Amino acid sequence: MENGFAVTYRLHYHESNFTYRLGFDSSGLINDPKPSQNLPEWTRLTVHQCSNCPYTSAQKSHCPIAVNISLLVKDWSEITSFEKLELTVETPQRTIIKMTDLQSALRSILGLVMSGSDCNHTRFFRLMARLHLPLSNSEETVTRAVSTYLLQQFLMHEKGGKASVDLTGLHDVYHAIGIVNLALSQRLKSLEIQDGIINALVGLDTLGKTIVFSLDDSLDYLKAIFPPEVG
Secondary structure, eight states: OTTOEEEEEEEEETTEEEEEEEEEOTTSOEEESOOOSSOOGGGBTTTTOOTTOOOOTTTOSBOHHHHHHHHHHHHHTTOOTTOEEEEEEEOSSOEEEEEEEHHHHHHHHHHHHHHTSSOGGGGGGHHHHHTOOTTOOHHHHHHHHHHHHHHHHHHHHHTTOOOOSSSHHHHHHHHHHHHHHHHHHHHHHTTTOOSHHHHHHHHHHHHHHHHHHTHHHHHHHHHTTSOTTTO
16 A cells, blocks of 8 residues: 555454454555445444534445444454453554553554544544554653644644644644544443443543643653753
8 A cells, every 4th residue: 555554453362363454545544444334323423423523414424433443342342341362563663562451452443543534533643543652651642642733733834824833722632532532432332332442432532631631741751851941
């Protein structure tokens, strides 16, 4: 795939192996695997549709994010959050192997899948998906998010647009994705499934809220690294 990339998640749980190879095109959208033609009813756009959804059912019959996570929901609907498994993630840059719990593994892959979904509210995260860091913690995530945002502003400035070096726009990005997470969790809770993938989404949302509510504090740990005039 020219200028595209792929990330593969392998989850070894008891005697079962689950492999998810996610192919992304040059614009950062998931183009592999192709979604099933027999999509579950809960993936329809109008089922717990986000209050900030930019689409109508005439534009899209199904929610792009719901479609892309539907296989994960199917595979893990009967497994609880804290079940242990071996996770292997293969990115273009590195391979990571770790024993972890289900919700942590699914939180990582959910963030990647949502980033590559055809939703205006997740478009910001496509560069972060291209430089995917599996199982990232809050410090790593906030650093990558701020770097992505400021790079976006720089490129906007280069094209003659109005750019800003404050982080108000980043707050807006995470506020919007928080609304998406809420509606998506309502979809999942309506299915009466085990809490593995639901808590994975909750964890992803909590990480986003940490960035929104403590962005300045989250960056404090970096200040000592820079020259005095910066820190």
